[in-house]
Amino acid sequence: MGFYSTFEEQLSRKHPLYILANNIQWQVFDNAFKDFYCSDNGRPAKPIRLMVSLLILKHIRNLSDESVVEQ
16 A cells, blocks of 8 residues: 555455445435435535445444434
8 A cells, every 4th residue: 555545445345344335236326316316406415325324334333323423
């Protein structure tokens, strides 16, 4: 790992969350939720992948909403 390595290169490819993230078909979630997002009204939305990832972490680790945001 050099000085200019990417964040993904710094992650352990054996970590269970890394493996899970690379096995999820993220496009399925994008397609399922895109109609609920408005591109021209209000504050810009967070990426769907981020929101789904946080929800998965919340349930895997049995965390509260506040705890997920804190971490």
